[in-house]
Each structure stands twice: as structure tokens, then as C-alpha cells.
Amino acid sequence: MASPLRACRQFASSILRQGPQSSRRLPLPTTTANAAYRHATIRTAATPKAVTSLSSSSSRFFHTSAPRRADGDQPPPTDFGALDVLGNTPVPSTAIDVCMSDGFHLNSGARVLDGAGVLLVGGEAFSWRPWVSRGEKRLLNAKGQWEVPNDSLGLLGLLWPRPDLLILGLGPEIRPISPELRRHISSLGMRVEVLDTRNAAAQFNLLATERGVNDVAAAMIPIGWKEGVGAVW
Template sequence: MLCLKLQVSGIRSLHSTPSLSISRPRSTDRGPTSTEPTQTDFESLDVLGGTPAPTTAIEACHSDGFLLNSGLRVSGSGVLLVGGEVFAWRPWEAIGGKKERWKVKKLLNIKGQWDVPSEVWGLLDIVWPKPDLLVLGLGPGVHPVAPETRAHLNSLGISLEVQDTRNAAAQFNLLATERGVGNVAAALVPVGWKEGR
């Protein structure tokens, strides 16, 4: 280790490195604005500016449905957004036996986990290519997803991101624009959903 003993104006100090000379600019003026076409104006830089939003982007979340940026309004149902297409989605209705009609099912199990039968993911079972990520909007709040539901989606090769519906819609809009609607899907329950309705 290099040690230098310096004596300046009668004050003695010990330093392990020699002092460096730092030059400061005399002015912060950078001169006139360049007119070169290669100049980048970072204040106006918009990376996704020329990328059109997917037609399945969620424009508004309503208590009983959704408004898409294509002008389509879905009422009385959730939506499943897969591959640039919109499907009405009612996970609260589970398929019964042949003699039974559709029956109302709660979305939360006794442990407070979001638990739906595998039949509600029928479209994701048959679509090809499958999306890499499913953004799941659970209505007005967030709940843990039951291990069986998560395992079923993971067995399809689909990762899961869980949020409340408003944040999930915003997340889907961003990710579908960045990564494409083929790679990102969304399953959204209306924000007005109440358990046991």
C-alpha cells in the first residue's frame, strides 16, 4: 500500500492515494442545439409510440363487464383474452352432470383461495400456440390461487400473474403491447363481482 505524507500550509495529513486533479467545466453552456438528423431528443422518446395497441386492450373496467378499445362492450360476464380474441368468461358457472343445469359456484374455497374447476380453462387447453403468461384479474381484490388451479395452468406451460381486475387489465394492456397477444393472455372477473351472488 502506498502511503504519502503531505505537508500543506503547515497542516500535516496522511493519505493512502495521491490526490487527483479534477477539472471542472468553466461553463454548462453546450452551445446551440444541433440540427443533425441523428440527434436524439430523450424527452420526446416513446419506445412503443408506433406500436398499435392490441384490439383486445381493455379501455374501461365496469362493475358488470368491460369496454375494449375496439368498441366492444361485454356485460354480465368476465372476459378471457387469448390470441387477440375476446371470449365471454363466467368462471362462477361450473358444468354439472348431463342431467344438471349450470349451477352457481363460489370462486373462493373454504381457505379463502381462488379455486375454480379445470373446465373453466377449456379454451386454454385447446388453443395453440399457448400463451406464456396468463394475467388473472380476480375482481375487486386479490386472493391466493388454490394449488390445484395453479398446477393445472402450469401443466399447460402457462405462468400466472394474479392481481385485482383493474391492475390486471392495465398489466395485460402493457404486456400485450410489448410482447404480443400471442404470448400474453388475460382472464378477468368484473370489478363488481361479489362472492355468492
């Protein structure tokens, strides 16, 4: 019996000998060649199905729609109140409740009025008038920089350990502080943050609650301050 490969070669040669004008089908010469031909045809015909099946099976890995949840299988709502880590922390008594034109209203119920500023140190509140030694109600130097006498912050030099941050509230607007004042605060081992009084009060309330009143101090003048006039209401 002829081998399948030899039979296929004989069959192909017989087709070529017929020429392009032959339109009739030739029977396969042997059973072996017929089987080999059917096997080749089945493999060729199966190839597109195999590719289609692979494409369909792999496409599921690129499906981006979220799966449907069964009824009653929804996640619980987020309680943002539970995420407030400071929610149960008591507010310091020196926290500022209200910034007034001529003073401050503290959480303890105490008030600093009559145009005075406030110095908040170690859980205590002190009336603060840094302009008194100058004899006039001015806080700006000749260069337009905010500057107070070094001795107006003398209380901070008596503390030990000192707060590591001093928040300055400069009134209704923010201005640069003088290099001399910045150097003096730095010599006390403290960092300084300069803000307008409203934002300074909010920052002090937050940090004093979070870190404690011994780590944060504040010195602020009223929001109604006008240079040369003082705090007006």
C-alpha cells in the same frame, strides 16, 4: 586555493570560536566560501516557493465546478416522447379501455356486460363465467383461496402454440389462488400472474402490446364482484 567545502568548514569554526556573546557579523573569509554560502541560501529560500507552486498547480486537478458554457452552447432538450419505443406500436383490439363494475370495454369498441368476466386469448375476446358450473356465484373455496373449475379454462388447452403467460384478474382485490388451479395452469405449459382486475388489465395491455397477443392471455372478472352476489353496479 582552498576547496569550497574546506572554506565553509573554516568559516563555521571561526563563528563557533566567537562564542554566543558575539553579536557582530564576520566577513566571509574567501570569495569561494561566499559563493558557496550564497548558493546554499538561494536553494533554501527557493524551497517554499517550489512547494507553493506545486500545490497551486496540483489543486486544479481537484476543481469540481462544472465549466461554464458559452451562450448558445446549451445541450438540446431531451425529447422523452422519442424514448417511448412502443409509441408507434398499434394497441391490440383486445386491449381493455375501461374496467366497469359489471364488465369491460375493449379497444375494439366491443363490450362485455351483465356481470360477465372476459377471457382474452389470441387476439379474441370471450365472455367468461367460471362460476356457472357451481350453480352459485362463488369463486372462493373453503380455505378462502380463489379457485375456478379446470374446464372453465378449457379454451386454453385447445390452442397451439399456447401463450406462455396467463394473467388472472380476481376482481376488486387480490387473493391467493388454490394449489390445484396453479397446477392445472402449469400443466398447460403456462406461467400465471395474479393481480386485482384493474392492475391485471393494465399489465395485459402493456405486455400484449410489447410481446403480442399470441404470447399473453388474460382471464378477468369485473371489479364489482362480490362473493355470493356476483358483479354489482
